[in-house]
Amino acid sequence: xxxxxxxxxxxxPEFDFASSTDFVGDGMLDSFDLITLVSALDGNYGxxxxxxxxxxxxxxxxxxxxxxxxxxxxxL
Amino acid sequence: MNFTFHRKRISGIFVVVPENERSFVEEMxxxxxxxxxxxxxxxxxxxxxxxxxxxxxxxxxxxxxGLQRLFEQGWLKxxxxxxxxxxxxxxxxxxxxxxxxxxxxxxxxxDMLCLDINQACAGFVIGLMQAxxxxxxxxxxxxxxxxxxxxSRKASPKDRNIYPLIGDAASITILERDTQDSVIYSNLKAxxxxxxxxxIPAGGLRLPSxxxxxxxxxxxxxxxxxxxxxxxxxxxxxxxxxxxVPPLIESLLAWAGISTDSVDYFLCHQPNRxxxxxxxxxxxxxxxxxxxxxxxxxxxxxxxxxxxxIAFNLGERLLKxxxxxxxxxxxxxxxxxxxxxxxxxxxxxxIVEYKENHxxx
Numbered sequence: 001x002x003x004x005x006x007x008x009x010x011x012x013p014e015f016d017f018a019s020s021t022d023f024v025g026d027g028m029l030d031s032f033d034l035i036t037l038v039s040a041l042d043g044n045y046g047x048x049x050x051x052x053x054x055x056x057x058x059x060x061x062x063x064x065x066x067x068x069x070x071x072x073x074x075x076l
Numbered sequence: 077m078n079f080t081f082h083r084k085r086i087s088g089i090f091v092v093v094p095e096n097e098r099s100f101v102e103e104m105x106x107x108x109x110x111x112x113x114x115x116x117x118x119x120x121x122x123x124x125x126x127x128x129x130x131x132x133x134x135x136x137x138x139x140x141x142g143l144q145r146l147f148e149q150g151w152l153k154x155x156x157x158x159x160x161x162x163x164x165x166x167x168x169x170x171x172x173x174x175x176x177x178x179x180x181x182x183x184x185x186x187d188m189l190c191l192d193i194n195q196a197c198a199g200f201v202i203g204l205m206q207a208x209x210x211x212x213x214x215x216x217x218x219x220x221x222x223x224x225x226x227x228s229r230k231a232s233p234k235d236r237n238i239y240p241l242i243g244d245a246a247s248i249t250i251l252e253r254d255t256q257d258s259v260i261y262s263n264l265k266a267x268x269x270x271x272x273x274x275x276i277p278a279g280g281l282r283l284p285s286x287x288x289x290x291x292x293x294x295x296x297x298x299x300x301x302x303x304x305x306x307x308x309x310x311x312x313x314x315x316x317x318x319x320x321v322p323p324l325i326e327s328l329l330a331w332a333g334i335s336t337d338s339v340d341y342f343l344c345h346q347p348n349r350x351x352x353x354x355x356x357x358x359x360x361x362x363x364x365x366x367x368x369x370x371x372x373x374x375x376x377x378x379x380x381x382x383x384x385x386i387a388f389n390l391g392e393r394l395l396k397x398x399x400x401x402x403x404x405x406x407x408x409x410x411x412x413x414x415x416x417x418x419x420x421x422x423x424x425x426x427i428v429e430y431k432e433n434h435x436x437x
Contacts (some may be wrong), residue, residue, distance in 0.1 A: 011113075011116070030297045031297075031310055031311045032113075032117055032236075032297075032310075033113075035117070035120055035121070035350055036113070036116045036117065036120055039119075039120040039350065048353075048354070048357035050318070050354075050357075050358060051314065051315075051317070051318030051351070051354035051355065051357075051358055052315065052318045052319055052358075054314065054315075054318075054354075055311075055315065056311075
């Protein structure tokens, strides 16, 4: 199973996600990237992230993404 | 708002799609966007093939083409049409109503109603409701509901947010009284305070089209769009659908006193595959029960996607049998609505291609 950081790097390899605490605000993830990311996270963790949870606040950094995954039933 | 209709039915569905097919892979170069990211988007959203009209083709062209085919096939008689409803957001003109132009071009009788309805992706459900209301009148025996849009003509080819998903199409749905004691349940909601999430800013009287409104502007994320083009706040629309549509369906089922198990199919408007899969997951429905394969074959044609879904997936089947279905539309307005009805034993249920060499009026 891939880590969140590995999946982020696959989607936007040109960015250093470790250097940011606000991926969306810093322009590293746009709205279509969020969709691609959710699809990848769903497949990787065998879950379906609720559509109502797909909001920028939940994708600010690795910690908020991991919290989102736990909320949606991923075993981390 | 809840509605019920008794002894009404859909007796035929006929969809017209332009023969001109566009491929997302071929169009990716139009977007200022890395190839690998576009391909990922294609996989998740279901962008692939779509149909768009040739230059100059209008809603009335698609509608007249389809109605002429129905007359030729003997599936509809001109003199039987008591009302012609047209749901569109891309009319031929501000005035007159495009339904009147269609009536005139086909030489239909004067003793009938022609009515344009400005609705978007909820327009199939709303159009059906209007048609069923008309059938309450003794003088109205047959209603022709046309849903049609040529939104590709108002979309920026440099706007990745909307251009790859737009499809053009028209559908013709015939509605009549039912000899069976059938009941149709429907509900509808609207929220105009969120109207700007999906709009064409310029071209009306509030902001008339000028050379300035035709200038492409950088609107972020490497997209270019003019004020004359259609705008969609994708995130707002996505959240609207995920928040509002499940309770809409649940309240309709509760009102009708049935569960999801009693419904054969949930036939939703087709914005993109991802949004529909999330909707199905939220409602704990299989993707087979809430199909999502229209964008990849035809594009998103607004209020025409539900009849396209029906004709494409259940074309032959609904000629022979009857299914209990829930139609669900949602989109511009904002407006959202659902309808539970028996659908089947149709006289026709097919898709035909609009030929480019068809003469325009």
